[in-house]
Amino acid sequence: MKNSVLDTIYDVAIIGAGPTGLSAATRLKESGLKRVIVLERESEAGGIPRHCGHPPFGIREYFRVLNGPAYAKRLVKNALQSGVIIALKTSVTALNPRGYLEIVSPEGTGQLHAKRVLLATGTRETPRSARLISGNRPLGICNTGTLQSMVYLKNMTPFRRPVVVGTEIVSFSALLTCKKAGIKPVEIIEENQKPSVAWPLHYAARFFGVPLHLNTRVVNIMGKDRVEAVQVIDQKENSRTIECDGVLFTGQFTPESSLARMSHLQLEQQTGIPVTNQLCRCSDPVYYAAGNLVHNPVKVAGKCWKKGRIVAESIIQDLADG
Numbered sequence: 001m002k003n004s005v006l007d008t009i010y011d012v013a014i015i016g017a018g019p020t021g022l023s024a025a026t027r028l029k030e031s032g033l034k035r036v037i038v039l040e041r042e043s044e045a046g047g048i049p050r051h052c053g054h055p056p057f058g059i060r061e062y063f064r065v066l067n068g069p070a071y072a073k074r075l076v077k078n079a080l081q082s083g084v085i086i087a088l089k090t091s092v093t094a095l096n097p098r099g100y101l102e103i104v105s106p107e108g109t110g111q112l113h114a115k116r117v118l119l120a121t122g123t124r125e126t127p128r129s130a131r132l133i134s135g136n137r138p139l140g141i142c143n144t145g146t147l148q149s150m151v152y153l154k155n156m157t158p159f160r161r162p163v164v165v166g167t168e169i170v171s172f173s174a175l176l177t178c179k180k181a182g183i184k185p186v187e188i189i190e191e192n193q194k195p196s197v198a199w200p201l202h203y204a205a206r207f208f209g210v211p212l213h214l215n216t217r218v219v220n221i222m223g224k225d226r227v228e229a230v231q232v233i234d235q236k237e238n239s240r241t242i243e244c245d246g247v248l249f250t251g252q253f254t255p256e257s258s259l260a261r262m263s264h265l266q267l268e269q270q271t272g273i274p275v276t277n278q279l280c281r282c283s284d285p286v287y288y289a290a291g292n293l294v295h296n297p298v299k300v301a302g303k304c305w306k307k308g309r310i311v312a313e314s315i316i317q318d319l320a321d322g
């Protein structure tokens, strides 16, 4: 099948149309580079902020407070206005030496060639399957990202009375999403002695009127078709059952590094993140990596946006040096 984005050799191909990829692409195009393409597997560009229907986004970048979708639209508009090509529904499935990428889009499969490639594939939360929790596999179990996509993009709710697991900053985002959708969490549980987020977000649970239980972890999920209850234990191994109709697993971020893992790029052993130097350059110098793919712990959108601009400067210099 013919794939229309494959005819050109691109100056830079960017994988991922989140804040990092879009800000880098815009800066690269502003610098005068002719052919800059962003490859995005979703049907819309904007990355995670597309489904964070709450503020604050955009303060660092646009000096105003936007909600996630408005911020994402603005990033996309700026990129398109500067002449960036955004190829949607286009997944990159392999990274090869010398900037050859395998891609799959509705037009078919093919190989795209770019002089430089920026990996900006972001991060994701650890799903239930990777959390080693026993029990059934009923409906009503998801991560914050899935909940946000359902609530803000599809107007759906996966549950009404979930148990929320985790107290990272994204858990706060999850509570905001629940509030927006009229979902009333029955408890927030955290396996550590204190919440993971810094003050004043410690008080988020109280603010949302949801009981917070520390030193508590889920060991079993019960229910046949839908979630009916979870079994939790505290640090003294006391067990109790919480009746609920869902489980919302939040946080425990892990880099979206599947592509890098399957490639020739050198990886950090523990995290699986591509090894980069101070210019964000990978072990194969044609490849760069930036944004939440390489940030551990994860950074907010504004910081990723800024990092996109910084890595763009490295690439501009690199291409200018030949």
Ligand SMILES: Cc1cc2nc3c(=O)[nH]c(=O)nc-3n(C[C@H](O)[C@H](O)[C@H](O)COP(=O)(O)OP(=O)(O)OC[C@H]3O[C@@H](n4cnc5c(N)ncnc54)[C@H](O)[C@@H]3O)c2cc1C
Pocket (backbone or CB within 6 Å): 015, 016, 017, 018, 019, 020, 021, 039, 040, 041, 042, 046, 047, 048, 049, 052, 090, 091, 092, 093, 120, 121, 122, 123, 124, 125, 144, 145, 146, 170, 173, 256, 259, 290, 291, 292, 293, 298, 299, 300, 301, 302, 304
């Ligand atoms: C659930 C969740 C909620 C969050 N909430 C907030 C919040 O409220 N405020 C905040 O500031 N930050 C939040 N964050 C942090 C968020 O990661 C950053 O705000 C920001 O989106 C990171 O930008 P990025 O461009 O690095 O990655 P992302 O925004 O994640 O963008 C990466 C893009 O790469 C695409 N992609 C991945 N692999 C491929 C591939 N193989 N081929 C093509 N495309 C690919 C993805 O579809 C995605 O669009 C949240 C993160 C998560 C996971």
